[in-house]
Amino acid sequence: MNGTLVQQLVDGLAALMLLTSFALLAQHRMISVLHWFAGQGLLLAVTAAIVAYGTGSDELYISAIMTLLLKGLLLPWLLWRVIRQLQVHREVEPLLNSSLTMLIALGVTLFSFHMIQPIEKISQLITRDSMAIATACVLLGMLMMITRRKAITQVIGFLAVENSLFFAAIGSTNGMPLVVEIGIAFDVLIAALIFGLFFFQIRTTFDSLEVEAMNAHLIHKDDDE
Amino acid sequence: MSSILIQIIQALLLLLLAPLATGFVSTCKARLQNRRGAGLLQPWRNLRKLFVKEVVIASHASWLFRTAPYVVFTATAIAASVVPAMLVDTPLSLTADVIALVALLALARFFLALAGMDIGTAFGGMGASREMTFAALAEPAMLMSIFVLSLSAHSTNLTTMITHTIHTSFALHPSLAFAMVAMLMVAVAENGRIPVDNPTTHLELTMIHEAMILEYSGRHLALMEWASMIKLMLFATLIIDLFMPWGMAMQATPAALAIALGLWLLKLAGLLLALALAETALAKLRLFEVPEYLSGAFIIAFLGLLSYYMLEAGV
Numbered sequence: 001m002n003g004t005l006v007q008q009l010v011d012g013l014a015a016l017m018l019l020t021s022f023a024l025l026a027q028h029r030m031i032s033v034l035h036w037f038a039g040q041g042l043l044l045a046v047t048a049a050i051v052a053y054g055t056g057s058d059e060l061y062i063s064a065i066m067t068l069l070l071k072g073l074l075l076p077w078l079l080w081r082v083i084r085q086l087q088v089h090r091e092v093e094p095l096l097n098s099s100l101t102m103l104i105a106l107g108v109t110l111f112s113f114h115m116i117q118p119i120e121k122i123s124q125l126i127t128r129d130s131m132a133i134a135t136a137c138v139l140l141g142m143l144m145m146i147t148r149r150k151a152i153t154q155v156i157g158f159l160a161v162e163n164s165l166f167f168a169a170i171g172s173t174n175g176m177p178l179v180v181e182i183g184i185a186f187d188v189l190i191a192a193l194i195f196g197l198f199f200f201q202i203r204t205t206f207d208s209l210e211v212e213a214m215n216a217h218l219i220h221k222d223d224d225e
Numbered sequence: 226m227s228s229i230l231i232q233i234i235q236a237l238l239l240l241l242l243a244p245l246a247t248g249f250v251s252t253c254k255a256r257l258q259n260r261r262g263a264g265l266l267q268p269w270r271n272l273r274k275l276f277v278k279e280v281v282i283a284s285h286a287s288w289l290f291r292t293a294p295y296v297v298f299t300a301t302a303i304a305a306s307v308v309p310a311m312l313v314d315t316p317l318s319l320t321a322d323v324i325a326l327v328a329l330l331a332l333a334r335f336f337l338a339l340a341g342m343d344i345g346t347a348f349g350g351m352g353a354s355r356e357m358t359f360a361a362l363a364e365p366a367m368l369m370s371i372f373v374l375s376l377s378a379h380s381t382n383l384t385t386m387i388t389h390t391i392h393t394s395f396a397l398h399p400s401l402a403f404a405m406v407a408m409l410m411v412a413v414a415e416n417g418r419i420p421v422d423n424p425t426t427h428l429e430l431t432m433i434h435e436a437m438i439l440e441y442s443g444r445h446l447a448l449m450e451w452a453s454m455i456k457l458m459l460f461a462t463l464i465i466d467l468f469m470p471w472g473m474a475m476q477a478t479p480a481a482l483a484i485a486l487g488l489w490l491l492k493l494a495g496l497l498l499a500l501a502l503a504e505t506a507l508a509k510l511r512l513f514e515v516p517e518y519l520s521g522a523f524i525i526a527f528l529g530l531l532s533y534y535m536l537e538a539g540v
Contacts (some may be wrong), residue, residue: 008397011536015399018528088229099520106527113535132535 001182006054007129010171012045019110021140023103024099024160030083030090030152034076037156041071041161044170051170059178060170063185070185071163074190081101082196084153086203093149093210102146105140130171137164151202151209155195162188197209228477232315236306243305243458244265244268246497251425252500256286265524268454272447273511280443283344293340294441294448300333301452305459309383311485312474323371326383327364328465330415333452334360341437347376355512359414359421359433362519367411369526373404374467376533387470398535404531405468410522412460414515417453431512433484438535456492465492 027033045068052060057086082118094101115134141164144157166184169176197210208211248265255262281288307321307329315321334356339355375381378389414421417434427435438449466473472488474481510518 012397012402013398014536015403015528015532018532019403019525022524022528027522098517102520103237106524109528113531120268129536133532148368 006050009050010047011129013050014055014133014171015042015132016043017047017137017164018133021137021160021164022105024101024156025073025101025140025144025147028098029090030088030092030208031080033153034056034080034083037160038072038076039043040160041073041076044163044166045210047070047167049171051174052147053225055174057174058176059137062178063181066185068180071159074189075159078154078192078196079152080206082199084151084219086199086209088150088152088209092153095149101143108143109136112139128212130224135172136166139165149164149212151199151211154211159188159192171224178200226414228314231312231477231482232306232317235310235312236302239305239308239310239458240302240455240461242394243454244272246458246461246493247454249494249495250457250501250504251305253498254505256535257398257501257505262271267532268450271332272451273441275447275450276444278443280445282442283440285345287343288446289336290340290343290440291445293336294452295444296336297333297340298448298452298455300336301455301459304329304333305340305455305462307383308459308462309387309473310462310489311482313387314475314478315384318382322370322379323375323383323386326366330456330459331360333456337437337449340441344440347439348436348439351531352433352439356437359515359519362523363411363515366407366519366523369523369530370404370407370411371467373400373526373529373533376530377494377537378382380504383466387466387473388475390467390470391473391475398537399531400470403525405464407522407526407529408464408467409495409527413500413503414465414519414522416457416460418500420507420510421518423509431509432505461493461496464496465489474536517530 017040020036020043022037024033025038026046027036036069040056045064048060048064048067051065056133062123096104107131113132116135120131138161141157141161145154145159149153162184244511245268248268251267252262252265262350267375279307288465298523303433307317307326309315309318309321315402338353338356341349343349372383374386374390378386378395413419419426422433422435423429423430425440427434434453438446441449469492474485491493
């Protein structure tokens with residue numbers, strides 16, 4: 001396989017990555033958010049495998065398999081279990097209305113494209129074009145974290161940011177050293193487990209997963225003291 | 226001289242095949258639903274019946290109501306005759322500008338909405354207001370997805386764009402995929418198909434297109450119906466032209482034209498079959514979800530534009 005085809009495939013996957021980030025923002029139902037999140041994980045695994053093929057590095061194959069198992073299957077399954085056990089409301093409750101969020105998302109994407117443009121010019125890698133998209137995806141994940149009411153959707157936003165950082169790592173440096181990657185993967189896994197436990201704790205303490213409720217509770221406590 | 230002849234034949238083909246295309250979609254749908262269907266020619270039979278029937282006009286209808294069908298039909302027919310179907314470089318190709326095309330369709334829509342409001346019935350006004358609301362969202366999405374192609378062809382002229390697409394070597398273009406998805410979504414909405422509007426119903430509170438032409442009868446109704454059939458054909462041909470023009474005739478030789486005609490019919494059948502499948506598989510959206518559907522199309526088209534700049538420009 002020649003370099004141009006690899007580049008085209010990576011470009012196509014980058015575009016799909018951007019699409020999944022937007023789709024995560026646009027979903028109304030909790031389950032479809034999870035589906036798109038799992039899809040993003042699979043996409044990452046495929047990207048890693050293709051870049052591994054293109055650059056001939058064996059380490060990236062291992063991280064592709066790890067991504068597939070962890071981000072494509074395990075994390076979505078864990079979150080799905082948490083959602084089912086907590087009997088969270090099926091609808092996602094955004095703070096802003098969805099068309100406004102999408103407009104902000106478009107603005108954020110434009111901004112990151114504008115910001116990355118000078119950096120792309122110095123890079124020589126086959127995957128340099130995907131840098132702007134990876135940055136946009138990071139910002140979109142952050143946008144998801146700040147525009148959602150529920151703790152679970154905020155955590156999915158956080159994990160989406162991690163996904164995009166991984167994508168940026170593949171795109172800008174052909175992947176990090178394997179040791180670092182394994183470390184990060186386990187960190188994310190542990191983080192997800194702890195978040196899961198926290199959800200139950202938050203639920204029992206505040207009777208709600210809404211972040212507003214927690215703030216209100218704290219302010220109320222301050223008044224009491 | 227011969228190219229003018231081909232242009233005329235092409236335009237006539239588009240106009241005459243339009244009812245057949247609608248018949249094809251409904252036959253496919255019927256077969257998918259285990260029905261026999263009324264056959265390919267049924268739309269033609271309906272049109273013939275309507276043309277010989279008497280026209281009944283409400284007593285307080287103005288001249289607008291009577292002229293609107295002719296304006297709508299003419300604008301749609303002109304738009305359809307401008308779109309290349311077999312031969313890329315036709316005598317009318319200078320007018321085959323995409324923005325002009327969208328403007329012609331907007332003119333037809335404007336008169337359709339006016340005619341809907343003219344009688345003063347609740348349904349007509351409702352249909353008109355819905356049509357205009359959705360059009361305001363669909364048009365930018367359509368233009369945006371066309372601009373993705375215009376960016377690489379450096380032109381909004383259809384002939385130039387098709388020539389550019391045929392001459393560039395095949396490669397994966399994420400931006401084009403985005404543009405095509407957006408265009409398909411808009412085409413479904415513009416033609417009043419499921420999931421946006423149901424073309425087979427005449428009495429439903431959420432109808433859009435049918436609500437506007439509820440008061441028409443006889444040849445006026447025939448022209449309105451025919452215009453909407455031509456619009457479906459026009460959109461299908463436009464999508465073929467923009468995204469899969471391979472095999473269209475560059476020179477007006479009989480052999481090339483025959484291949485182009487065959488391929489065009491084949492692609493058309495494929496697209497219409499896909500439409501029938503989508504209509505069978507999908508449920509109609511709630512009316513208030515349609516703006517979201519259309520802004521989704523706009524966002525996908527915009528993503529196409531962005532990914533063109535990010536991934537393809539300057540490569």
